Amino acid sequence: MDVSAIDYYANHGRSFLHGARALSKIIFAGLVIASVVISNSFYLLLAVYFSLLTIAIWTRLPVLKIVTIAAYPAIFALIFAAASWNGSWVSAGVIVLKALSASLAMVILIVTTPYPDVFSSIEPVLPRIITEGLFLTYRSLFVLLELTDNLVKGLRVRGGLTHGRYIKNVVNFSSGIGLLLVRGLDLSERFYGVLNVRGYSGRISGGGRHEKTGVNDFAAIVIGVLIFGAALLIKKNGELSVYDGCMLAISLAALILSAAYVVLPNTWGRAWKR
Amino acid sequence: MSHMHIPDGVLPVWIVTAGWVVTALLLAFCIKRVSSIELKRKVPLIGIISALMIVGMTLEIVPIAYHINLTVVAGIVLGPALAFISVFIVDLLISMFGHGGVTVVGLNTIIIGAEAVLGYYLFQLFKEVMGNKSMFWESSLAAFLSLFLSTSIMLGVIYISPEKIGSIGHLVSGTGSDTNGQRLLEDGINFSRFAKTVFILSPLGWILESVITGLVVKYVYRVRPDLILPERA
Structure with missing residues (x-):
């Protein structure tokens, strides 16, 4: 994907x-x-x-x-x-x-x-929490993909992912996922703060380019x-x-x-x- | 392979519809249950965990057609109700990218949702029995058992709809003869072969996912214990 x-x-x-x-x-x-x-x-x-x-x-x-x-x-x-x-x-x-x-x-x-x-087209048939979850998931996805990319590069550069050391690779990679989780959660809290500052009231509207x-x-x-x-x-x-x-x-x-x-x-x- | 990568149109309409109805009911129950726990505040959390699950699903282990789901991690961190909602969001999104059929989103949500919910409760059980040490074994065992159970649920869904799988072969073969149809509709042939394929390929993936789940939970517990044990917050 x-x-x-x-x-x-x-x-x-x-x-x-x-x-x-x-x-x-x-x-x-x-x-x-x-x-x-x-x-x-x-x-x-x-x-x-x-x-x-x-x-x-x-x-x-x-x-x-x-x-x-x-x-x-x-x-x-x-x-x-x-x-x-x-x-x-x-x-x-x-x-x-x-x-x-x-x-x-x-x-x-x-x-x-x-x-x-x-998402805004399917919004009428879905509960609000699902629509908002879809929006935020999609947005978070790009941030996490970039973090994952940096993480893998960082692991490779520092010898965390090396050929032949499969067990060590799995351990390092899993810790990396844990790191992504922790950073992701921090990010979600920041999301919440920013959304509140911008007047978040529990609803995110879609683009609607073609009316x-x-x-x-x-x-x-x-x-x-x-x-x-x-x-x-x-x-x-x-x-x-x-x-x-x-x-x-x-x-x-x-x-x-x-x-x-x-x-x-x-x-x-x-x-x-x- | 705990969730169904079965294409659209292979399973009977009634079972697909039933999947959507049950999912809708369970979602309604989960939303009602979490409404009292600052729903607005939890939405960004659901977003991040769902995104993490999708990132996990992009990491394909091609030879065994397996990818990690991180559903048990989601269950442990989010709790059963929010994890189920998160799983639905993930299934809906990945179906838009062509990863799994659109019509089977309901069934997939039940299967992966069960994985997350079972993972949560099994983790709580093992935590009580084994004590709070590193959390590796508790979460690994919970993940392994959850994956086994959710895969069994997936096979159960296919087991109750074998005539459709047989009928595809019957219709396209163009023979239309009773003998051929009978041979194809001897559902044990298709189902047992499918179950064998799944149970041969999957355990390697289960072990890998269990180890990764254990290590992820161990890391998070070391860095942010309040996420794994909310009572410590």
């Missing part, structure tokens, strides 16, 4: 998804996850994954990095698929594709939406509805599953075209940069 990179992408991206409201993208991600939940068709799930890869390209962010972040659950999905092995590669593929598609949908949401916008619903919101929701509609139709009417291959071909074509659009800098790439 490269939280710093995710935060940077969310705040500095300029794609159509970055211009959409957080709620529209949450609906989009929700619809994709719902289609992943109801679908057991290998080809359809592959088509959904290719469609999400295409959208990832459209975000104009480093696609490989996004795909790598979203591929993390595949490790555990592979273990689960191996444990549930029934002799069919397709069923194992379904489990892995479900993990990859749902994860990529969430990562697309989070790399195109600053976290205060996401009006526009074409970008419409596009995000339509893509989600199309993906969910296809999954629902095939789920309800098994005979339509013969069109799985068509959907796969269309999504693959869209992926290849989008990829070509990005990787040909001397032709369409100019238009992309504009």
Whole structure:
């Protein structure tokens, strides 16, 4: 999880998804996850994954990095698929594709939406303590990641983490985590003091960059509805599953075209940069 | 591997929904319980501990697909109610980064929350039985037992929903024959293999996490004993 990179992408991206409201993208991600939940068709799930890869390209962010972040659950999905092995590669593929598609949908949401916008969108359905906890956790995360980085560097420089001395390494590293905990708690007390000085009254409001619903919101929701509609139709009417291959071909074509659009800098790439 | 990295759509909808309902009820109970202990003051504390757990989860031990959770540390420092709230926040946040399914956040909160709550109570028990010395063995044993129990809960959740796991294979295999379906739905095959995989891979992670938990608690007890034993504050 490269939280710093995710935060940077969310705040500095300029794609159509970055211009959409957080709620529209949450609906989009929700619809994709719902289609992943109801679908057991290998080809359809592959088509959904290719469609999400295409959208990832459209975000104009480093696609490989996004795909790598979203591929993390595949490790555990592979273990689960191996444990549930029934002799069919397709069923194992379904489990892995479900993990990859749902994860990529969430990562697309989070790399195109600053976290205060996401949290303020889900605030109405969560208790206040949870929303505040989410805000403060996210904020503390960056501080702790930096402290961890410094800690590991410090341990390495002073010989606290050396090759071959594994027990000593574990002891030093654990003490380091203890140090992070103590410093983190001091930090939390400072947080509280600063929040009080600034008039903290038990509520932290979100960013809300995009107040009006526009074409970008419409596009995000339509893509989600199309993906969910296809999954629902095939789920309800098994005979339509013969069109799985068509959907796969269309999504693959869209992926290849989008990829070509990005990787040909001397032709369409100019238009992309504009 | 005490929490579920199971993808969205693999477990049946009813069990996922039940997970959310139970989590909502437990959260309501925890929030009501901590409302009297300066909730506003505790929110930053929850934030820091939750962030620490997420940092722990980024440290992946790839060969055994294990990462430390620090849930027992959270349970010992925050207490059971706040630790459960903290676990929910962690699960919700990491699901946004694609770490674990979104639909299984409810179930994950129950499993990891149980780990934190059990860790707290087991630590209190061992502390009474073994006495206050370095706190290493008390917290290590509490962590090991909590991890074993929470992993068992996780396997229990999967055990009561094997037909869904089988049905994926049945549906995508395209045979649709009763014989093949019957073979796939002999749930003992999938579940026992999964349980074996988990119990082969996990103990190494449990030991490592127990040692780390013990050392972290030992360090914190040496530096800030009031965090481990609030009565000393």
